[in-house]
Amino acid sequence: MSTVRPSIRNSRRMDYASNIDDISKPDPQTTGDIDIVCPCYNPPEGFIQELYRMIELLRALYPGRRMRLIVANDGSARGFGPEEQAELLRSVSDTEIIDLPHRGKGAAIRAGIARSTAPVTIYTDIDMPYTTESMRSVIDNVACGYDVVIAVRNSSYHSKLSLLRKLMSYGSKALNRIFLNIPYTDTQGGLKGLSPKARKTMLRTRIDDFLFDTEFVVLSAREKGMKIKEIETTLRDGVVMSSMSGRVLVRELKNFFRIAFGL
Numbered sequence: 001m002s003t004v005r006p007s008i009r010n011s012r013r014m015d016y017a018s019n020i021d022d023i024s025k026p027d028p029q030t031t032g033d034i035d036i037v038c039p040c041y042n043p044p045e046g047f048i049q050e051l052y053r054m055i056e057l058l059r060a061l062y063p064g065r066r067m068r069l070i071v072a073n074d075g076s077a078r079g080f081g082p083e084e085q086a087e088l089l090r091s092v093s094d095t096e097i098i099d100l101p102h103r104g105k106g107a108a109i110r111a112g113i114a115r116s117t118a119p120v121t122i123y124t125d126i127d128m129p130y131t132t133e134s135m136r137s138v139i140d141n142v143a144c145g146y147d148v149v150i151a152v153r154n155s156s157y158h159s160k161l162s163l164l165r166k167l168m169s170y171g172s173k174a175l176n177r178i179f180l181n182i183p184y185t186d187t188q189g190g191l192k193g194l195s196p197k198a199r200k201t202m203l204r205t206r207i208d209d210f211l212f213d214t215e216f217v218v219l220s221a222r223e224k225g226m227k228i229k230e231i232e233t234t235l236r237d238g239v240v241m242s243s244m245s246g247r248v249l250v251r252e253l254k255n256f257f258r259i260a261f262g263l
Contacts, residue, residue, distance in 0.1 A: 031143040033066040037112035037123040039105050041074040047126060048084065052091045054128040061136055069095040071126070072112040075102025106205060106212025113194070113202045119143070121199055124191045127239065134233035135191065141229055142193040148201075148220045149193035151233040152186045172256075176214065179260040182221040184230060187214040191233060198226070210248075211255040218259055 036055070051069075059067050069092055073080055085097055098111050109123055120142045124130060134151065141149045173185040188210065194202060201223060205215045220226050 031065075031119055033068065033118035033120070034062065034139060035068050035070055035116040035118040035121045037070045037072065037109060037116060037121060038126045038128075039072050039074055039108035039112065039123075040076060040080055040126045041102070041105070041108070042076050043079045043084075043126050045079065047079070048088050048091055050127065051088070054132065055092050057132045058135060061132065062139075066094065066118075068118065070098065070112045070115050071095065072098045072100060072108035074100055074105065074108040077102075104208035104212075105210055106215075107208040109212060110203055110205065113199050116199060119196065121194045121196075122192065123194075129235050129239040130191050131234050131236050134231075137231050137233070138191060138193040141231060142195055146193070146227045146229045147195040147198040148217070148226060148228045150184055150186070150217065150228065150230045151189035151191035152230045153189050154232050154234055172214075175256060175260075179256075180214070180218055182218055184217050184221060184228065186230070187217040189213075189233065192216075201226070207255050207258070209251060209255055211252050211259065214256065215259050 036058075038051075055067070055069060071088065073085075088097065089095055096115060098115065100108060100111055112123065113121065120139055122135065122138050122142070124135070128135075130151065138149045138151060172188055176182065176185040176187060190213070192213070198220060201219050202216050204219060205212050207215045217228075220228060
């Protein structure tokens with residue numbers, strides 16, 4: 001009877017899974033503040049009302065914990081001027097707005113993460129596309145001792161993508177598997193949870209565009225003692241995924257090979 005040896009990817013995944021025994025199990029309801037970091041660039045009309053609704057739903061899940069919203073405005077040319085910022089501050093209590101020159105999503109996320117001081121930090125897009133249960137799962141896993149919680153996109157996500165975006169998503173996973181030598185291939189989910197230790201790693205990233213996510217996961221996977229977990233997540237009904245231009249695709253491919261070859 002032949003013996004099947006695990007692949008490098010599976011072997012590495014088992015190595016990371018062995019950290020589970022080291023995870024403490026505190027009550028997620030009593031583990032301190034939660035910071036939510038959202039990058040904002042030319043947001044859609046009506047986003048403040050939706051943001052308010054989602055934050056209130058999340059706060060209802062954690063009635064004993066402070067939940068702060070940190071919005072990093074990535075040099076928006078429309079949709080987030082002084083009037084909209086004032087409306088957001090009125091509508092969503094405990095909100096901080098950071099105004100930045102336009103550099104990209106990665107730069108905006110780092111600026112927001114740098115302001116976070118909570119035991120649990122998550123970041124997601126300004127339209128909060130994931131269900132509250134998905135976000136709760138990310139929060140609770142950080143509260144229970146994981147340093148990095150990666151949202152893995154399920155079929156609900158891919159069903160909402162254009163053919164080009166689907167090809168890009170699957171292509172990204174294949175490139176991660178082949179070139180990056182890490183057990184986590186779905187690095188671009190747009191929702192992640194971070195411990196204070198992981199926030200320090202995020203601040204070491206250098207890519208200003210979308211692939212800062214992949215850079216962060218690579219740095220985290222290489223860091224000794226970093227406890228990482230993947231969880232399956234679901235998009236909210238009615239969420240419309242944005243398109244991506246060919247110019248952005250070429251730029252992100254260059255960023256990918258910067259990560260792969262350490263340039």
